[in-house]
Amino acid sequence: MKSLWNDADAAKCNDDLDLRVYSSRLLGADESLVMHGGGNTSVKSVVRDFFGDEVEALLVKGSGWDLGTIERPGFTALRLAETQRLATLDELSDLDMTRELTRQKLDPGAPSPSVEAILHAVLPAKFVDHTHTDAVVTLTNTPNGEALTRELYADCLVLPYVMPGFILSKQVADAIASEDLSRYAGIILLHHGVFTWGEDARGSYERMIELVDRAERFLAERGRVVHAGGEAELDLDGLARIRKAVSSARGRAQLAVIDRSGDAVGYASRDDVAVIATRGPITPDHVIRTKRVPVVLAESPKEGVPEVEAYTQAYRAYFEANHFEGLTMLDQAPRAGVWRNRGTLAFGNTLKECAIIADIARHTRWAIQTAESLDGSNAGWAALSPKEIFDLEYWSLEQAKLKKAAPPSVHTGKVAVVTGAMQGIGRAICEQLKADGAVVVGLDIDGAIEKSFDAAGMLGRVCDVTDEQSVRQSLEAAVERFGGIDIAVSNAGVFRPGERVADMTDEAWDTTLRVNLTGAQRFLKHASRFLVHGVDATAIVVGSRNVAAPGPGAGAYSASKAGLTQLARVLALELAPQGVRVNTVHPDAVFDTALWTEDTLKTSAKRYGLTVEEYKTRNLMKREITSADVGRLVSAMAGPAFALTTGAQIPIDGGNDRVI
Numbered sequence: 001m002k003s004l005w006n007d008a009d010a011a012k013c014n015d016d017l018d019l020r021v022y023s024s025r026l027l028g029a030d031e032s033l034v035m036h037g038g039g040n041t042s043v044k045s046v047v048r049d050f051f052g053d054e055v056e057a058l059l060v061k062g063s064g065w066d067l068g069t070i071e072r073p074g075f076t077a078l079r080l081a082e083t084q085r086l087a088t089l090d091e092l093s094d095l096d097m098t099r100e101l102t103r104q105k106l107d108p109g110a111p112s113p114s115v116e117a118i119l120h121a122v123l124p125a126k127f128v129d130h131t132h133t134d135a136v137v138t139l140t141n142t143p144n145g146e147a148l149t150r151e152l153y154a155d156c157l158v159l160p161y162v163m164p165g166f167i168l169s170k171q172v173a174d175a176i177a178s179e180d181l182s183r184y185a186g187i188i189l190l191h192h193g194v195f196t197w198g199e200d201a202r203g204s205y206e207r208m209i210e211l212v213d214r215a216e217r218f219l220a221e222r223g224r225v226v227h228a229g230g231e232a233e234l235d236l237d238g239l240a241r242i243r244k245a246v247s248s249a250r251g252r253a254q255l256a257v258i259d260r261s262g263d264a265v266g267y268a269s270r271d272d273v274a275v276i277a278t279r280g281p282i283t284p285d286h287v288i289r290t291k292r293v294p295v296v297l298a299e300s301p302k303e304g305v306p307e308v309e310a311y312t313q314a315y316r317a318y319f320e321a322n323h324f325e326g327l328t329m330l331d332q333a334p335r336a337g338v339w340r341n342r343g344t345l346a347f348g349n350t351l352k353e354c355a356i357i358a359d360i361a362r363h364t365r366w367a368i369q370t371a372e373s374l375d376g377s378n379a380g381w382a383a384l385s386p387k388e389i390f391d392l393e394y395w396s397l398e399q400a401k402l403k404k405a406a407p408p409s410v411h412t413g414k415v416a417v418v419t420g421a422m423q424g425i426g427r428a429i430c431e432q433l434k435a436d437g438a439v440v441v442g443l444d445i446d447g448a449i450e451k452s453f454d455a456a457g458m459l460g461r462v463c464d465v466t467d468e469q470s471v472r473q474s475l476e477a478a479v480e481r482f483g484g485i486d487i488a489v490s491n492a493g494v495f496r497p498g499e500r501v502a503d504m505t506d507e508a509w510d511t512t513l514r515v516n517l518t519g520a521q522r523f524l525k526h527a528s529r530f531l532v533h534g535v536d537a538t539a540i541v542v543g544s545r546n547v548a549a550p551g552p553g554a555g556a557y558s559a560s561k562a563g564l565t566q567l568a569r570v571l572a573l574e575l576a577p578q579g580v581r582v583n584t585v586h587p588d589a590v591f592d593t594a595l596w597t598e599d600t601l602k603t604s605a606k607r608y609g610l611t612v613e614e615y616k617t618r619n620l621m622k623r624e625i626t627s628a629d630v631g632r633l634v635s636a637m638a639g640p641a642f643a644l645t646t647g648a649q650i651p652i653d654g655g656n657d658r659v660i
Contacts, residue, residue, distance in 0.1 A: 493516045
């Protein structure tokens with residue numbers, strides 16, 4: 001590991017806090033030091049309070065901030081002397097610690113301080129750094145971890161693992177009470193991480209780098225550090241079954257993101273993976289994200305995926321063996337998976353959650369395989385006991401964070417695929433489904449769809465619904481990316497007005513039916529393969545008012561939409577036994593689409609002797625129907641309000657006397 005310190009960048013810092021931000025970001029730039037909110041840093045400085053008086057303060061990383069992106073507001077200023085005094089108490093409950101640290105904040109609006117704030121306060125140096133570095137924690141997670149650590153870090157204070165917060169702060173305070181800290185390069189907390197300090201930011205940072213580099217070199221010299229690699233075919237139906245089983249265990253839809261990188265497949269292909277992957281995490285902090293162990297899945301999952309059921313039973317047993325009065329068991333669903341010979345999996349409500357879990361899994365498999373590769377009696381992965389992991393998973397401070405989490409949106413964790421997604425009604429449906437929590441795959445023949453849908457939670461693919469291979473590949477891509485399909489919306493269509501049956505060309509008839517009916521049939525056919533493994537799965541067909549009330553000059557369009565409606569009714573009969581709902585929505589007079597220009601609106605309005613505004617609202621309720629209105633209805637139809645509705649046809653036309 002190399003120092004990233006740059007004197008020119010550091011010279012731009014104006015004060016202690018600027019330097020603290022700068023060196024914190026250097027630590028956060030390396031995932032092998034800290035990940036996703038892990039680690040914490042501080043600086044002791046003089047700040048002014050509300051009255052302008054100078055106060056000696058501890059500026060410590062605030063909860064919710066990430067060291068890689070932290071800014072000045074991410075540090076909370078606490079009264080230093082009062083915070084240090086908390087370490088003199090014999091006992092301090094988590095609730096009282098939180099209250100007292102909140103009381104010491106100089107700015108009531110600042111974020112909650114790190115749970116390690118008291119520890120930062122009692123270390124006398126100006127700058128203090130704390131990381132959960134992979135290399136050092138890997139070293140401690142071995143059968144002879146403590147002995148190896150003491151051998152390598154003879155110049156450091158090595159302490160056994162205890163719970164974070166006041167207990168850890170008290171342990172360190174007692175340990176250094178009679179020590180000359182100038183003798184030590186840092187503190188190594190077994191199974192937890194490293195603390196370093198210094199009177200300047202560079203000294204504390206580079207001491208951390210040196211200690212980590214020492215562990216990395218040790219592991220490279222004592223171990224083979226051979227991490228298996230490999231390739232594997234992707235079983236999409238198996239992936240969808242796994243996702244459904246995990247979603248059922250958690251009680252709501254979950255995304256399932258697979259890592260098929262060479263090292264993930266190699267790890268999943270190890271003969272001993274079921275043993276080494278289930279001994280525990282790198283550090284107990286990860287349990288909040290990943291649970292204690294991943295689920296290990298068969299290469300070809302059976303229907304119902306019995307490994308997930310076995311996992312939930314084991315979790316219940318883990319809870320019963322370790323819980324104490326007053327605890328409520330969390331959900332029993334896995335957050336990570338090892339899919340034999342195929343790769344690793346991350347399960348979560350959102351793509352962000354899955355990305356965090358996948359990152360932790362990547363670092364974990366590196367650490368496990370590194371530990372397993374060490375020579376002689378040093379070899380092996382030996383994490384903390386289930387009881388010690390449990391205590392952190394059910395730690396009151398972590399439970400409080402969970403209670404503060406915002407409730408999920410109606411479609412959180414669901415995967416939606418929409419055809420004709422680039423503009424108009426299709427675009428509005430996609431945007432509403434995303435707003436309601438789903439990840440959305442938009443399909444369209446327009447090549448601009450890929451860039452247009454290039455955002456978190458949205459994936460655009462060029463797809464011609466008249467090309468069966470294009471449809472199948474697009475749906476498979478959605479499953480490969482997110483794990484399954486729960487909402488399939490058939491919206492793609494064409495409309496050629498003004499062609500009476502007697503004058504209609506064969507090309508107009510054939511094209512309209514090929515897109516509106518045959519294309520939809522192809523989409524629904526291949527979507528059904530995955531919908532049967534979906535969560536609260538539904539197919540929604542965008543029909544037309546013309547089905548119930550056709551008009552002259554739209555024979556091909558009306559016939560295609562009528563056929564599509566009948567197809568949807570049949571599909572509702574066929575998929576109901578597997579729990580999949582199929583419904584049709586019939587919009588009318590939706591004018592905010594690319595089909596309608598100002599000129600076509602004027603022409604159509606003139607035909608009826610109406611103004612454009614009158615023409616837009618020529619329904620019983622005198623209301624204009626917009627694409628967004630249709631999007632809201634489709635999203636609602638995919639939700640729990642329509643959980644017991646299938647085979648229905650729902651108009652959204654403001655009331656049409658001919659339909660009624």
